[in-house]
Amino acid sequence: MKKLLSIMTVAVLIIGTAMSAWAIIEGTPHDVAVMRDLGAGADIERCAMCHTPHAGSGQYPLWNRAQGAPTSYTMYASPTFDMTETTLIDSANYATFNCMVCHNGVASTLVNYPGPGSVANTDYNFNSTLLVNPQTNLGSDAATMLNEHPVGFTYNPARDDENNGFRAAQAYSTSNVNKRAIIGARGPYPLYSETGNTGDYNQFECATCHAVHDTVDYPGKSMDVGRSAGTQVYFLRGDNSGSGMCIDCHVNR
Ligand code: HEC
Numbered sequence: 005m006k007k008l009l010s011i012m013t014v015a016v017l018i019i020g021t022a023m024s025a026w027a028i029i030e031g032t033p034h035d036v037a038v039m040r041d042l043g044a045g046a047d048i049e050r051c052a053m054c055h056t057p058h059a060g061s062g063q064y065p066l067w068n069r070a071q072g073a074p075t076s077y078t079m080y081a082s083p084t085f086d087m088t089e090t091t092l093i094d095s096a097n098y099a100t101f102n103c104m105v106c107h108n109g110v111a112s113t114l115v116n117y118p119g120p121g122s123v124a125n126t127d128y129n130f131n132s133t134l135l136v137n138p139q140t141n142l143g144s145d146a147a148t149m150l151n152e153h154p155v156g157f158t159y160n161p162a163r164d165d166e167n168n169g170f171r172a173a174q175a176y177s178t179s180n181v182n183k184r185a186i187i188g189a190r191g192p193y194p195l196y197s198e199t200g201n202t203g204d205y206n207q208f209e210c211a212t213c214h215a216v217h218d219t220v221d222y223p224g225k226s227m228d229v230g231r232s233a234g235t236q237v238y239f240l241r242g243d244n245s246g247s248g249m250c251i252d253c254h255v256n257r
């Protein structure tokens with residue numbers, strides 16, 4: 005009986021943890037449809053600001069937002085950045101590129117508008133005015149990615165001349181053995197594939213640190229969109245109080 009109880013306790017704990025990781029958009033800074041004054045009712049199509057079930061752009065994950073230019077960016081570079089890549093991010097780096105479709109501050113439209121037969125509706129347009137806080141507009145000029153934490157590169161802990169102590173990537177999924185993540189105390193920080201679900205999951209992207217629709221509430225990170233003092237939201241993958249996330253990866257710093 006005691007054993008059964010402890011198994012049940014563990015099960016409840018696991019379920020509890022899983023539930024706290026439920027992803028929602030409503031009420032977060034990514035509730036972009038509300039910011040566009042499309043209303044606050046239950047009929048509002050929040051997900052359509054980024055996804056469509058049919059006739060999308062062909063990008064993962066059922067991407068619904070179109071932008072002409074820019075199609076590539078100048079990436080972070082430094083004398084000590086060792087995992088550097090010569091290739092710029094492009095649409096295959098979806099977990100960075102898709103963020104930049106909005107966070108570059110350049111206007112974009114939907115591919116497939118809600119309702120019968122995609123009828124263009126300017127309410128779904130995105131432009132720089134929706135990036136109210138200047139820090140959320142990462143910019144679209146050549147220097148755009150030079151002043152951001154490096155992204156769009158192949159994660160390889162063996163390439164680290166300065167001995168940051170980066171962790172080896174680990175298998176992350178029972179259903180897809182290719183899927184890998186950096187598992188820190190506050191992570192996991194997923195790595196992405198540039199070639200669908202068959203290639204190596206070794207790409208370090210914006211979404212390695214950020215969960216775009218995650219509003220898990222834990223110390224150092226609050227889903228309070230009212231922004232009470234001392235709270236973070238930032239859609240982070242982990243609690244960054246005390247720079248905990250940074251040290252999760254840069255173990256020796
Ligand atoms: C602000 C843009 C945005 C909105 C709004 C949005 N998503 Fe996403 N979604 C993304 C991006 C970017 C990714 C890819 C990043 C990643 O894999 O973490 C993604 C990935 C996904 C995935 C695949 C990975 C996963 O987490 O399961 C699903 C499923 C998904 N979204 C469903 C939804 C649903 C349902 C809604 C509406 C409640 C929604 N999304 C609203 C941007 C958005």
Ligand code: HEC
Pocket residue numbers: 033034036039053054069099100102103104105106107130134135136137138140210211214216236237238239
């Ligand atoms: C459809 C457009 C859109 C897409 C796509 C999008 N965002 Fe955002 N994001 C926004 C808007 C709008 C805000 C609110 C900006 C503001 O308040 O200044 C925001 C805010 C944020 C914030 C700040 C949240 C806070 O607590 O202040 C983070 C972090 C963020 N986005 C990360 C990402 C990442 C990472 C991706 C890609 C995985 C992404 N976003 C994709 C529109 C988008």
Ligand code: HEC
Pocket residue numbers: 100103104107137139140141142152153154155209210211212213214236238240244249
């Ligand atoms: C190495 C982890 C990491 C990566 C990679 C990363 N971010 Fe962040 N981001 C953070 C942290 C941590 C914060 C919170 C910073 C703070 O406390 O002011 C943040 C904050 C933000 C904010 C809010 C800025 C503000 O001051 O309000 C936006 C928007 C954002 N990130 C978007 C992105 C986008 C887009 C990418 C990819 C180009 C990206 N991030 C890549 C860790 C990261």
Ligand code: HEC
Pocket residue numbers: 081082083084085086087088153154159163164165170186193208212213247249250251252253254
């Ligand atoms: C998910 C893992 C991860 C997280 C979280 C993370 N980093 Fe990094 N960071 C890396 C990797 C990998 C590199 C590339 C190192 C290299 O190739 O030299 C890097 C590069 C950097 C660089 C540039 C190093 C150089 O030599 O030019 C700085 C600075 C940095 N990170 C600071 C931070 C800070 C500050 C935080 C917390 C806000 C943070 N990182 C969070 C993995 C991470």
